[in-house]
Amino acid sequence: xxxxxxxxxxxxxxxxxxxxxxxxxxASGSVTIDGGGFSxxxxxxxxxxxxxxxxxxxxxxxxxxxxxxxxxxxxNGATLSNCYSLSDVYASGAADRMxxxxxxxxxxxxxxxxxACYAAGEVxxxxxxxxxxxxxxxxxxxxxxxxVTGNNINNCYVLGAVTAEKPSGDGSVNAGGIAGYITGSTxxxxxxxxxxxxxxxxxxxxxxxxxxxxxxxxxxxxxVNTSAATGASVTAMGGGAASxxxxxxxxxxxxxxxxxxxxYALMTMLIEEDPSDTTYTPAPRPTxxxxxxxxxxxxxxxxxxxxxxxTSALGFNSINSWITGYNxxxxxxxTLPLWEFGRISRGYPTIIGLGEQ
Numbered sequence: 489x490x491x492x493x494x495x496x497x498x499x500x501x502x503x504x505x506x507x508x509x510x511x512x513x514x515a516s517g518s519v520t521i522d523g524g525g526f527s528x529x530x531x532x533x534x535x536x537x538x539x540x541x542x543x544x545x546x547x548x549x550x551x552x553x554x555x556x557x558x559x560x561x562x563x564n565g566a567t568l569s570n571c572y573s574l575s576d577v578y579a580s581g582a583a584d585r586m587x588x589x590x591x592x593x594x595x596x597x598x599x600x601x602x603x604a605c606y607a608a609g610e611v612x613x614x615x616x617x618x619x620x621x622x623x624x625x626x627x628x629x630x631x632x633x634x635x636v637t638g639n640n641i642n643n644c645y646v647l648g649a650v651t652a653e654k655p656s657g658d659g660s661v662n663a664g665g666i667a668g669y670i671t672g673s674t675x676x677x678x679x680x681x682x683x684x685x686x687x688x689x690x691x692x693x694x695x696x697x698x699x700x701x702x703x704x705x706x707x708x709x710x711x712v713n714t715s716a717a718t719g720a721s722v723t724a725m726g727g728g729a730a731s732x733x734x735x736x737x738x739x740x741x742x743x744x745x746x747x748x749x750x751x752y753a754l755m756t757m758l759i760e761e762d763p764s765d766t767t768y769t770p771a772p773r774p775t776x777x778x779x780x781x782x783x784x785x786x787x788x789x790x791x792x793x794x795x796x797x798x799t800s801a802l803g804f805n806s807i808n809s810w811i812t813g814y815n816x817x818x819x820x821x822x823t824l825p826l827w828e829f830g831r832i833s834r835g836y837p838t839i840i841g842l843g844e845q
Contacts, residue, residue, distance in 0.1 A: 500533040509542035513575075520553040522561030522593070525575040532565035532597065539568075543575040545609075550581040555593035557632070558609050563592050563600040563639075571602075576609040576648070582617040582657065585624045587632035589668070590648050594623075595631065598638030602631075610648040619659020619694075626668030626704065627652035629680055633662070637672025637708055649682040658693035661686045664704035664740070665717055672708035677803055679716040688726040688733070689765045696733045697724040698741035700782070701753060705735075705742040712740060712748035714802050717784065718792055721758035726765030734761040737782035752802065753784035754792060 508526050515521045522528040525541030541559045548556045555561040558573030572591075579588040587594045590607030613627045626633035629646035644666070652663040662668040665680025686699040698705035701717025717738050724741065727733030735741040738753035791797050 500535070503534070503536045503539060505538040507540045507542065509540075510544070512544045513546045515548050516550045516581075518550075518552055520555075521548050521551045522555045523548045524557040524560035524592070525573055526571075527560045529562040529564065530560050530566040530568070534566045536566065536568045537570055539571045541573045541575050545576045545578060547578040549579070551583055553585045554579045554581065554583045554587065555632075556588040556613075557593040558590045558607050558611075559605075560592045561594075563595045563602070565597045565599045567600070568602045569604050571605045573607045574609055577611045578613070580614040583615065584617050584619070585621065586613055586615045586617065586619075587623065587626050587668070588613040589628045589630055589632035590646055590650075591630045591644070593632045594626075595634040595639040595673070596636065598636050601640045601642070602644060603640075603642040604644070606630075606645045606647070608647040610651075612651045614653045614655065615659070615661075616654070616656045617659070618657050619654075622660070622705070622707070623662065623669045623671070625652065625654060625659050626662040627686075628663070628668040628704070629665045629682065629684075630678070631667040631670075633667065633669040634671055634673040639670075639673040641666065641673075641675045641678060643677045645678060646680045647682060650684045652685070653687040653689075655689045660694045660696040660698065661688050662698045662704035662741075664700045664702060665719060665722075666702045666715070668704045669698075670703055670706045670710045672710060673706075674711050674713070675703060675715060676711070676713045677715060678702065679718060679802075681718045683719050683721050683723070685721075685723045686725070686736075687765055688724075690726075690728070695727045697727050697735060699724040699736045700740035700742075701738045701757065701784075702751070703740040705744075706740060706746040707744045708746070710743075710746040712746075712751060714750040715739070715748075716752040716787070716792070716802060717757065718754045718787075719757060721760065723758075723760040723762075725760065725762050727763065729763055731761065731763075734763070736761050739784040740782050743782060748781055750801070751781070751784035752787040752792070752797070755786040755788055
């Protein structure tokens with residue numbers, strides 16, 4: 489599907505139980521490209537329910553401006569629920585702006601809401617462009633960035649790894665398990681179960697890295713609440729000699745006039761803030777009294793295998809239609825009746841690795 493946009497007063501668009509699968513989405517060129525596995529752009533007064541993308545990859549390269557999302561490129565005031573993407577996302581080149589997300593690239597107007605959705609593909613973005621905006625290079629497992637305030641991501645989760653690398657060109661790096669960058673927006677009751685890696689090679693201007701298990705950087709009274717980071721590591725590498733150029737946290741990397749509460753993180757998660765942009769030697773964040781809120785509350789593997797952690801402490805069970813049952817005490821996350829029709833070969837996603845620890 490190309491773009492959907494219901495801008496006439498009183499008009500609306502509703503799309504239900506649609507999908508794209510078994511192909512790939514690729515694009516390149518010298519123009520702005522909005523690319524998604526299901527749609528390039530979803531506009532105001534549009535509601536999607538029960539839709540998915542199973543494209544093998546969404547790949548956008550060598551464009552002037554890149555918006556790459558596993559399900560949708562840009563959301564402009566739309567409402568999505570019970571949708572998902574299994575697509576890997578890849579973006580690269582010297583774009584002036586590169587925003588990539590496992591489900592959506594970006595939210596461009598206020599009042600977009602995404603709930604009970606998930607992304608299972610890997611997200612990789614490599615920027616060599618001259619980035620000047622704070623959100624200009626943002627990469628997230630679910631969403632690349634919210635560009636304006638007033639957007640919401642609720643009850644969503646991510647299973648794919650996130651990698652953001654800047655070999656050359658000016659500008660900072662924002663990388664997060666759920667979102668790379670948010671401003672004046674809310675992430676609540678979400679979880680991420682993989683690795684976040686952000687690498688910044690030498691630059692003359694703004695070599696700062698923001699990397700978090702849920703959000704890389706948040707500004708403008710944003711909040712991250714009752715969410716969980718259960719992945720193996722968050723890494724911020726390079727950025728020069730100054731330690732302030734590397735900001736890595738189990739929940740968020742950097743929070744400016746923003747806050748969070750009730751968040752959990754796997755206590756064995758590894759955190760690396762290393763000035764080298766070539767070595768990889770993560771180490772556990774020290775577990776001492778008074779851990780900052782950016783690292784969340786310590787949670788052991790056994791705690792995260794406990795059904796009560798998800799149903800009581802984080803509140804997932806009563807409000808998430810994608811919990812289809814339990815494997816022992818561990819929730820099993822599915823989504824739509826479409827799973828039962830045999831269209832998806834990857835099977836039900838689960839919380840990877842916790843059952844074996």
